[in-house]
Amino acid sequence: MKYYIIAGEASGDLHASNLMKALKEVDSEPQFRFWGGDLMQQQGGTLVKHYKELAFMGFSEVIMNLRTIFKNISFCKQDIKKFDPDVIIFVDYPGFNMRIAKWAKNEGYRTHYYISPQIWAWKENRIKKIKRDVDQMYVILPFEKDFYTKKHDFPVHFVGHPLLDAIxxxxxxxxxxxxxxxxxxxxxxxxxxxxxxxxxxxxxxxxxxxxxxxxxxxxxxxxxxxxxxxxxxxxxxxxxxxxxxxxxxxxxxxxxxxxxxxxxxxxxxxxxxxxxxxxxxxxxxxxxxxxxxxxxxxxxxxxxxxxxxxxxxxxxxxxxxxxxxxxxxxxxxxxxxxxxxxxxxxxxxxxLGGNGASKKTAQLIYKNITA
Missing domain, CATH: 3.40.50.2000 (Glycogen Phosphorylase B;)
Structure with missing residues (x-):
């Protein structure tokens, strides 16, 4: 299977690399193309852009770099089309990833989100976009399951926190x-x-x-x-x-x-x-x-x-x-x-729900895209 993964920060690089490792255990011939960092690169596949080029902090810093951000979004869409993946996996990094998810859903790609945007903290109205644009959501904090399923009637998978495995x-x-x-x-x-x-x-x-x-x-x-x-x-x-x-x-x-x-x-x-x-x-x-x-x-x-x-x-x-x-x-x-x-x-x-977050998520993703 062909996996296009987008992680935009150091923590995303860590968790996505462990997810890639787990995907290799359930898929004998995975092809990875990704935005991320050194840890993901160690798992094989093709690094498109390093997260060092993507990290802008705070509202004012984002505004100052809007031109670069929009260029990256346009490039990402073109790159996904060329690769034509079986699934796109978004890892946190919501400002960028939610824009790609909207486009990807309209293009007919499978959209899976690992490590939810923190809409319980701010921008709760993003739930409408998540329901519209995300096929499967994998959450890592215990209170997120109730937030999505009970408050917003959107079924999600609570997989535990990947830091437990990483440590x-x-x-x-x-x-x-x-x-x-x-x-x-x-x-x-x-x-x-x-x-x-x-x-x-x-x-x-x-x-x-x-x-x-x-x-x-x-x-x-x-x-x-x-x-x-x-x-x-x-x-x-x-x-x-x-x-x-x-x-x-x-x-x-x-x-x-x-x-x-x-x-x-x-x-x-x-x-x-x-x-x-x-x-x-x-x-x-x-x-x-x-x-x-x-x-x-x-x-x-x-x-x-x-x-x-x-x-x-x-x-x-x-x-x-x-x-x-x-x-x-x-x-x-x-x-x-x-x-x-x-x-x-x-x-x-x-x-935090015990070990095995990466393995659980990989199994759920693979089962969904091969069903």
Whole structure:
């Protein structure tokens, strides 16, 4: 079968690569053509565009790059026609993917969506387009099943969260050897995860680094995103003793005692590694004020959203400053607080529905397109 897969971010690259691996187990001769990244490329097939060319953050940044976005949409449609796939699989990235889905449905292609757009957070009226343009939806958060099926009468498949598989299937890391290999000492590690896009890293990392001198009993390690170059991070690190480890976020988390994490998928990844964290977010003034008016959520981190209560502290916009960050980091280093966080993390993992998301999704897709 011929699969055309569109993932536009680092997290999509991870989950789509695991889905491709699972599809190869149910389909003996799969052909892949895709938008994604290095992890997908390792599974074989043809990479059309790398997500590094596609990542625009926030409302104002998207508006500034509209011309590029529309060129990519036009090119994508032409590329799909040439490949003529048996199914198109959309992985998150809704602003782009929903536009392609509308066109693809009209052209008669099968449209499958893995990792739902977060319409429960904003733009709930997108449900009309999803019902019209998406043949099959595979959701990964436990509350999404009820949101779609009960609230909007649109049947979906809850497959569990693919992060459980990604974390469980990774090679084990020996903390001592890893620290030695990367020039770390024996002090406990505090991981810094400032995001994956240049715009957010610039906003987040400066504040994160501003408090490191107040915690001399710990060593801070920046987990560099695969979408950025080492030189970009080094421009923030001049004169500091902070370590930078590129493209090994899971390895860094596996040896970490605590973490400062930019809101996004990384908040859930950190929790699944059982690392107490402070969740941070600061957007541009324009983007934040637009978002505040249209997003109707009590929390911004996936951890708190899934648990429906404040398991981890969120420092948002003006609350994200050196003083607050220092205070909250002290709190998650306290043993009594850590015990409570660990108990909540184990409950969170149970809510996510167990392992096998990629395998379940691959089986459902293959069964549907060969029926």
């Amino acid at each position: 469980e299937n990774r090679p084990p890391v020996d903390p001592g050897s890893f620290k030695k290999q990367h020039g770390l000492d024996n002090r406990p590690v505090i991981a810094l995860l400032p995001g994956s896009r240049k715009q957010e890293i610039e906003k987040m990392l400066t504040v994160m680094l501003s408090i490191t001198q107040d915690f001399k009993d710990y060593q801070f390690v920046i987990a560099g995103a695969p979408s950025q170059d080492e030189e970009f991070y080094e421009s923030f690190m001049k004169g500091s003793n902070i370590s930078l480890i590129m493209n090994k976020t899971y390895d860094v988390l596996s040896i970490s005692h605590a973490a400062l994490v930019t809101s996004g998928t990384a908040t859930l990844e950190t929790a699944l590694f059982k690392v107490p964290e402070v969740v941070c977010y600061k957007g541009s003034y324009i983007s934040y004020n637009i978002a505040k008016r249209i997003i109707n959520l009590d929390y911004i981190s996936l951890v708190n959203l899934i648990m429906n209560r404040a398991v981890v502290k969120e420092l948002i916009q003006n609350d994200f400053n050196s003083k607050n960050l220092q205070t909250e980091l002290h709190k998650i280093l306290d043993e009594d607080n850590r015990k409570r966080i660990f108990e909540d993390y184990y409950e969170l993992e149970e809510k």
